[in-house]
Amino acid sequence: MNPIGVTILAGLGATILLAHRRGALIALMASVVYLTEAQAIDVMEVRLTAVRLLEVAGIARVIWRHEFPVAKLNPIDHAVLMVYGYTTLVFLTRSDAGHAQVLGWMVDSMFCYVIFRAWLKNVDDLRWFLQAFVFVLV
Numbered sequence: 351m352n353p354i355g356v357t358i359l360a361g362l363g364a365t366i367l368l369a370h371r372r373g374a375l376i377a378l379m380a381s382v383v384y385l386t387e388a389q390a391i392d393v394m395e396v397r398l399t400a401v402r403l404l405e406v407a408g409i410a411r412v413i414w415r416h417e418f419p420v421a422k423l424n425p426i427d428h429a430v431l432m433v434y435g436y437t438t439l440v441f442l443t444r445s446d447a448g449h450a451q452v453l454g455w456m457v458d459s460m461f462c463y464v465i466f467r468a469w470l471k472n473v474d475d476l477r478w479f480l481q482a483f484v485f486v487l488v
Contacts, residue, residue, distance in 0.1 A: 355389035359400045366407045371469040375479055378408055380486050395450045405458060408465040418468035434459045
């Protein structure tokens, strides 16, 4: 990871942990747009990309601030999480290689779902996010 990547990671991480949920959402999406897959730390077999580290920061914030109570999961939430778990389980039982990578993809998917579900509370939040994301892209 180079110094520019570390600086961007630190700034976006602080924003995710400390900003309002809308600001944190934009920071997470900015990381997806502006941090490359090369910005990563390899720990044994696991490749911890900068985006994955920010996902961990996001899920830590959601848990720490109680932004998404697990007791209020609706049937769609259960279905989405079960589908990711099931497809990962099927891959792991049928394949001999790449288990750490597939588990990482499952965790990424589940973390992102929970984060977005926690931070996008209603349709107005979604509209705001889509309008603000245009500026992140430009």
